[in-house]
Amino acid sequence: MTNDKIQATELPSIEQSTFEKHPKRFLNKKLIAKVVFFIPLLIGIVVTSFFIELDGFLTYTLSAWFVLFLCLLAVSYKEFFVRGYVLREHDITYKRGWLFHHQITVPFNRIQHTDINHGPIDRWFNLCELEIFTAGGSSSDLSISGLDPDDASRIKKYISSKTAQHV
Amino acid sequence: MFDLSAPQRQSKKVILVYLLKNIRGLILLTLYALFGMQAWSNFYISLGFTVFFGFVSLISPVLQYLFFTFHVEGDELIIHKGWLFKERKAIPLDRVQSININENVVQRFLNIVSVELETAGSKKKELEIPGLEREVAQELKRQLALKPNTETIETLKIAGDQEPIESVNNRSNLILQLGILDLLKVGITQNHLRSGGLALGVLFGFWYNIKDAVESYFGNPFENWDEDLEQYVTTHAYDYSDIIITGLAGFVFFLFISVIISLLTTINQYYGFQLIKDHDHIELKMGLFNRREIKVPISKIQILEFHSNPLRKLLGYQTARVFQAQSQDDKLSAVSIPACKPEMRAILQELIFNETVASTYEDVPAYKWSYVRLSFYIAICILAPFLVMSIYFNHYEFIVAIALVILLILGLSYKYGASCSIARDDTFMIFKKGWIFPRTIITPIYKAQAVEKWRSIFIKRRKQAHLKMHTASGSRQLKYLPEPVICKLNNVINNRVIQSTESWM
Numbered sequence: 001m002t003n004d005k006i007q008a009t010e011l012p013s014i015e016q017s018t019f020e021k022h023p024k025r026f027l028n029k030k031l032i033a034k035v036v037f038f039i040p041l042l043i044g045i046v047v048t049s050f051f052i053e054l055d056g057f058l059t060y061t062l063s064a065w066f067v068l069f070l071c072l073l074a075v076s077y078k079e080f081f082v083r084g085y086v087l088r089e090h091d092i093t094y095k096r097g098w099l100f101h102h103q104i105t106v107p108f109n110r111i112q113h114t115d116i117n118h119g120p121i122d123r124w125f126n127l128c129e130l131e132i133f134t135a136g137g138s139s140s141d142l143s144i145s146g147l148d149p150d151d152a153s154r155i156k157k158y159i160s161s162k163t164a165q166h167v
Numbered sequence: 168m169f170d171l172s173a174p175q176r177q178s179k180k181v182i183l184v185y186l187l188k189n190i191r192g193l194i195l196l197t198l199y200a201l202f203g204m205q206a207w208s209n210f211y212i213s214l215g216f217t218v219f220f221g222f223v224s225l226i227s228p229v230l231q232y233l234f235f236t237f238h239v240e241g242d243e244l245i246i247h248k249g250w251l252f253k254e255r256k257a258i259p260l261d262r263v264q265s266i267n268i269n270e271n272v273v274q275r276f277l278n279i280v281s282v283e284l285e286t287a288g289s290k291k292k293e294l295e296i297p298g299l300e301r302e303v304a305q306e307l308k309r310q311l312a313l314k315p316n317t318e319t320i321e322t323l324k325i326a327g328d329q330e331p332i333e334s335v336n337n338r339s340n341l342i343l344q345l346g347i348l349d350l351l352k353v354g355i356t357q358n359h360l361r362s363g364g365l366a367l368g369v370l371f372g373f374w375y376n377i378k379d380a381v382e383s384y385f386g387n388p389f390e391n392w393d394e395d396l397e398q399y400v401t402t403h404a405y406d407y408s409d410i411i412i413t414g415l416a417g418f419v420f421f422l423f424i425s426v427i428i429s430l431l432t433t434i435n436q437y438y439g440f441q442l443i444k445d446h447d448h449i450e451l452k453m454g455l456f457n458r459r460e461i462k463v464p465i466s467k468i469q470i471l472e473f474h475s476n477p478l479r480k481l482l483g484y485q486t487a488r489v490f491q492a493q494s495q496d497d498k499l500s501a502v503s504i505p506a507c508k509p510e511m512r513a514i515l516q517e518l519i520f521n522e523t524v525a526s527t528y529e530d531v532p533a534y535k536w537s538y539v540r541l542s543f544y545i546a547i548c549i550l551a552p553f554l555v556m557s558i559y560f561n562h563y564e565f566i567v568a569i570a571l572v573i574l575l576i577l578g579l580s581y582k583y584g585a586s587c588s589i590a591r592d593d594t595f596m597i598f599k600k601g602w603i604f605p606r607t608i609i610t611p612i613y614k615a616q617a618v619e620k621w622r623s624i625f626i627k628r629r630k631q632a633h634l635k636m637h638t639a640s641g642s643r644q645l646k647y648l649p650e651p652v653i654c655k656l657n658n659v660i661n662n663r664v665i666q667s668t669e670s671w672m
Contacts, residue, residue, distance in 0.1 A: 013658040090665040104619040107664045134616045
């Protein structure tokens, strides 16, 4: 039997680990989704400009649309590079968000079950979403979108092998 | 006498309960039909509807009674219900978290009770057996509560663990009992503004509901109140002191009514309050008209909170709130224990977590100026239009008022921020926040389900972040802490959870 003393400073910390990046096509998907979302808005502006006869309505709204569009594109672009996940022996950590940055760690022995989702756009880009559920409220659930399907199923398998040991 | 293995019906008296419920609905419907549906001039259609609904509400209670059965099969409690839409519910017994016995006025009169089962993943109302004889309910409660209990004791014995568990756990003893004097104190120290506000809300809601009906008969009583007021003001000579006195009198009246309401609701809610430790459950009994008995397994309790307010601080009282694992962040289903004296605080911690908070270390205060900054931005955003308006209309005295409001908000948030701190000892995390309404949140570290560090981009360069701890009964967070401290705490919590083998819910 071994029961070595461990110094508190020797316990592993999340900051030491290197985060895995999402595949590059996730960025493309994000950007294209933004564009697709903004085109109807543009059409709406152009159509309403036919009905509203104000001087410079079209120029002002169009420039506002353009600025907003560029801002959100920039945020999506920035966001991609701070996203990442780490799988460790006993837990999974996910970080995301540029304006509001979140980093959440869920130990495997608190995970109830995991799920993989493929949306239609995701499938087109060969991506999928891994959802990790904990007990109680939904606040501590984790969803990692934009994963390679093979990676996702590997992670899922790894997590379920780990959780099975504890339950 | 009471066999759970065969399907059981409820007490026959429940038909009356269902009937009363239907009649209440029927009366509302009739009122609505009378006032609201005047367009339905056809007499026969209304008559047909009335007869139909009358018939349904008389027959359906009997059918509801006949088709509601429950029994235990294996280790599941099975409830069958419904006549048109049949439902079968199976609840694994070891998932049952708390068993509550409720009794409203009607049920009390009939001497029956309703049994409510709470599980970690269900909506509250779904698992309710609305009418059982009191003895049957107690028996059911005993049998359901005992199941997991006996199991653990057996396994412990097999594992060759020490015996005394039974002698320690099998005591059922009274922890706290509140007399009428305590209740009065609790009632007096309620948040009166809130109860007054609630009363106002109920009043306005009620008025809004009957407004259409009243107006259709009597016309709008407030139709030209502004003209009336103007007339009053022009005919009567008035000065500011009149207005101030009227306002003060109104406020005192409002406070008086609020105090009365808080007293009444407190006594109604907590009359005969008892907190009992029973094996590995805590049991609470309370209520005057609607009597409630709540049974919570201690192991499912995740968070213990202590709330206070200025009045209660004077008396040295605090309200303890106990949060157990559940699926939604529903604050209402938390169990609260009013009138906790400081010594009760230690007793409760000992009772629920088997340990009290020892001397804490790493007491880290939050950055109070960050709170001030945030509320300054928000206040400016909201008040800027008013500021612009007052300048535009040349009413410069409003600028002073706005500045005063902003100063007040800043002062309050400074005090709030100054009261926020986080601390831990070997087993617990302690969050403290709030100045006027101080709140202490205590949760064992191993009960955490996930830890989160988050920040907006604006505080990144200040090296600050927020810590959020997720448990099975919701998340608790503390904002604006030094980032290195949060990283360290994150790692501590996470490593503790990984190492712990105790069952956390």
